């Protein structure tokens with residue numbers, strides 16, 4: 001009788017201990033992890049961010065709650081502060097463009113060298129190669145844990161004034177660019193009049209016509225309905241901005257291994273989904289099939305170029321000779337910016353692309 005009672009109380013105590021440690025464990029997690037996203041939820045990038053939040057929830061059985069804050073509301077629109085805020089732990093996690101952290105991490109400007117990467121294949125090679133590794137390492141050094149590569153995509157120029165086929169066509173054109181200095185330099189070199197502006201203010205500027213043009217990938221152009229403001233687009237693939245999912249490193253390091261594994265898996269899957277959205281209709285059937293087969297998702301706009309044309313836009317492409325004129329005009333950018341990016345990283349990028 002006594003032994004039974006003893007066993008019962010031991011069992012009860014161990015249940016209580018288990019409960020206490022589960023509670024203590026749970027208390028280590030924040031009620032909500034704030035996710036910074038520069039664009040809104042209808043953008044391909046925004047959809048990827050929501051997917052990430054959903055997958056984290058699912059894979060951690062609701063233990064980790066990631067909440068997306070769209071339109072840079074956490075930053076009051078100041079998109080270039082995203083990286084620092086995550087490094088400092090003011091914001092927990094970001095799904096963000098390389099452009100928006102290049103002021104803190106100049107290495108990321110490797111993706112913003114004009115007419116350097118040129119193809120999706122090269123972009124993949126940089127991300128999976130030595131370039132990507134070096135960028136991941138630089139991020140960790142600055143206090144953030146990179147988890148996966150997504151994609152905003154190859155940025156195309158649109159405007160309300162005229163078809164752009166030569167650098168001369170850009171003369172005096174007021175082009176909204178992100179406030180990252182390499183963009184100002186590049187558009188000055190091309191003879192345009194770059195106006196730097198946060199994305200949150202840019203849409204109003206398109207509506208009011210205070211700028212003539214802008215540059216962004218189809219994943220932004222289509223959701224923002226650029227055809228309402230601009231009649232001309234030139235698909236010149238001049239540079240691409242990858243997106244990255246990254247977490248405050250101190251918090252990341254403190255997570256138990258199973259949570260780390262679940263979040264990492266969520267990041268990789270969400271990034272794969274988002275990348276496929278951004279590439280849909282630009283890489284034959286590859287991304288359309290990834291969306292259908294892996295995510296049971298049918299793309300509404302299966303051919304972005306055709307979509308913009310049907311909305312009344314003139315979509316131009318450039319011949320090799322036409323492209324060369326732009327490449328010649330931006331040569332000085334390499335002289336200024338390769339030293340800032342780092343000669344070493346530039347060489348790594350060339351090697352990754354097999355050049």
Ligand code: X2X
Pocket residue numbers: 038039079097099100152178198199215216220241
């Ligand atoms: O500001 C932009 O142009 C955008 C939305 O593409 C970025 O955040 C880099």
